[in-house]
Amino acid sequence: MSKIEELKVKGDVEADPHKVDLDTILENEIGNFGKFQLRTMIVTVIASAMLSWGATEYVFTTARISTRCLIPECDGDQPEWSPYWLSNAVPVSSTGSVDNCQRFGNVSALSRLVESDTCPSTLFDTDTRLPCDEYVYENTHSVAYDLGMACDEWRRSLIGTIRLIGSMIAAPLAGFASDRWGRRVALSLCAFNTGWLGILRYWSNTYFGFVFSEFIEAVAGAGGFASLYILFTEFVGSRYRVAAVATVTSSFSVGQVLMGLIAWAVPNWRHLTLVLYFPQLFTLSYFWFAPESVRWYMSKGRFEESEALLKKVAKVNGRTLSDKSLEVLRRSAEEEAKNRAIEAERKSAEPWLIVQVFRHKQILLRCMVTPVWWITSTFIYYSLSVNSVNLTGNRYLNFVAVSLVEIPGGWTAVYLLGKIGRKPVLIGCYWVCAACQITYIFTSKDMITVSLIVYLISKYTIALAMTSLYVYTAELYPTKRRHSLFAFSSMLGKIGSMTAPLTPAIGHQWFEELPFLMFASFALLSGALVFLTPETQGTKLPETFEDAENIGRKNKKTAKI
Structure with a gap:
């Protein structure tokens, strides 16, 4: 006799056919x-x-390529990327990096001294900087070269x-x-x-x-x-x-x-x-x-x-799956379909969702807070991946390291959410991430290893926060409207992911550290907003708007998620 048949004999199935669902079949029959x-x-x-x-x-396919101005006075038909005379013609920073988009102006119309193969600094006015007319690319790896996006x-x-x-x-x-x-x-x-x-x-x-x-x-x-x-x-x-x-x-x-x-x-x-x-x-x-x-x-x-x-x-x-178990599963599925139809008809008579949200101030507050978390998380998460290829060092290994650190981030969230609660995890993740962004801004570029470690901790914490958000956001909303309100938050979160690829341009337009300052500001704000919502660890998933508003106001005995 199958386990499902045993349940039926005991009367459990007859009393509540919904006890036999696909999970029951997996647990007791097929493994x-x-x-x-x-x-x-x-x-x-x-x-x-x-x-x-x-x-x-x-x-990678659209990655930034380092460029410099073509110097007609000095470059030949096949220009080198870094000739010995380059600092005479192009601005060079204190760290040794060449200006990608500007050159020094000429002081005369003289061509280079071909006979000595030199390009002396006397040809250029270092007080005058001009935009490039043509470019020399360090490599041709990305589409930036083919489409001339120097x-x-x-x-x-x-x-x-x-x-x-x-x-x-x-x-x-x-x-x-x-x-x-x-x-x-x-x-x-x-x-x-x-x-x-x-x-x-x-x-x-x-x-x-x-x-x-x-x-x-x-x-x-x-x-x-x-x-x-x-x-x-x-x-x-x-x-x-x-x-x-x-x-x-x-x-x-x-x-x-x-x-x-x-x-x-x-x-x-x-x-x-x-x-x-x-x-x-x-x-x-x-x-x-x-x-x-x-x-x-x-x-x-x-x-x-x-x-x-x-x-x-x-x-x-x-394993062996009995026909009796399948028969009970079919009846359960048919009953569930009927209940869904009844529920859909009942929902059609309810006020619009936005009206219900405005009638419950705590739910309205959460509808304003949770999208900020999602925008912050997706913005930082995707931005750190996009910008990893622009870090000092090997761009490929940097990207690999940033991707690899996401794995322990997700598994750590699974462990910590059940141990210390949802709010401490999210607050800690956001604020540690913010601290790392600020530290990264003030870390010297010469400290390559330190910068990368700080960067990786940022990605680890935001990956942990992303995993936690899926759990916490769902627990804050009532069952009957959970999918819609969850989708509302995650959909607005797309604003963050869509903005992320633009962060290299933002840094290039104003100043290089601006994106990281934005990451820190958003993370600090999101961590503070967590204080406005209740802890949901060990609470029952709310069924109604009233249940959702009462989370944290009274203790409820339930299983942890």
Whole structure:
């Protein structure tokens, strides 16, 4: 007799058919984590890593290239990047870096002394600085060389922002495809679209063509991560689900680490594009060998297919799934569908959500505070990745280190949230991050190791905060409106991620430390705003607006999340 049948004999199922759901089947019948889940995890991790390449490849393909002015008086037909006479003609800082965009003016119309192959300082007026007419590039690795964006930081940085705007548009489109045709179809199409559209960018020779390619690729492919996340986590039992979430998130970071190493080996942007995107064409095969979502099958009334899939999972895991268990699961799913329809009808008679929010002042306050957290977190998180390639030292290893430190950040959040609470974790993360930004500003550029360590601590803390936000934001809002209010905060958070690629241009336009001053200011503000919201550790998830307002006002006995 199966465990589900035992429950039925005892009368539990008859009393409450909702006790038998997919989690119950996983726990008692087919196994929380077996061979099938392991196989699915491998497929998921590979897809997540490759999707991460498309999400952040612009960091390298549009990277800043060091330039200097072409000096016609001194440079030959094939100019060197750093000739011995360069400091005579171009401003050089105290740290030895060459001005990328200016040169000294001439004091005469004399050409260089060809016979002695010199370019004396007497040819130049060091009190007069002029913008470059032409440029010499240190290398030709990024699209900045092909499209002539030597000192045009705004135009170069805007590419990343436009891509992230496309990613924002992709989310609802992928959600529609996922709900209409299934998670597996949405994942396969998004990943395949990322591949072939990314490859087309290899032939981009104009600024508009390159930017349009980035935008369309993001719109058509950037929404696959949500489908991938759902596919894996729903096959894992509740006992292992937190670890499953952390694994998917970590695989994204691992993908970025691999991309940094690949970019180091293949620095030219056209060749790198082919190396990163060509393997993603094979993700179309996911349509045939990746599993579909069981819950999606049941939501569409396709119970035969969901039951066949569950039997397959049980067989691969060496378990037996009884027909009686499947029958009870089907009844539970049908009952749940009826309840959802009743709930939807009831909601249609309720006041608009914005009206309900304004009627509850504490909820209104949270709707003003939580978006600030999300904007801050996404702004700093993505900005630190974007700016890592401009740090002193090897840009590829810097990016790898910054990506690698995200992994312990996510796992630390899982541990600390249950130990010391949500508010101490968030306040600590934001304020430590702010302290690191201020320290970084005042750290000498000659102290390369110290600067990198401070930078990595910043990324670690903001990665920890990002993971914590997913948990804490959801706990602050009532169940019936949680998805909408959570989506409101996270959607406004896109402002931060879309602004992040512009931070190199902001620093170049005004002063180099300005972005880091902005990071510190936002982090200090967000940490202070945490004091305005209640602690949710050990409290029951609120069902109504009244329950949500009462969080922290009275003790409630519940299980920790």
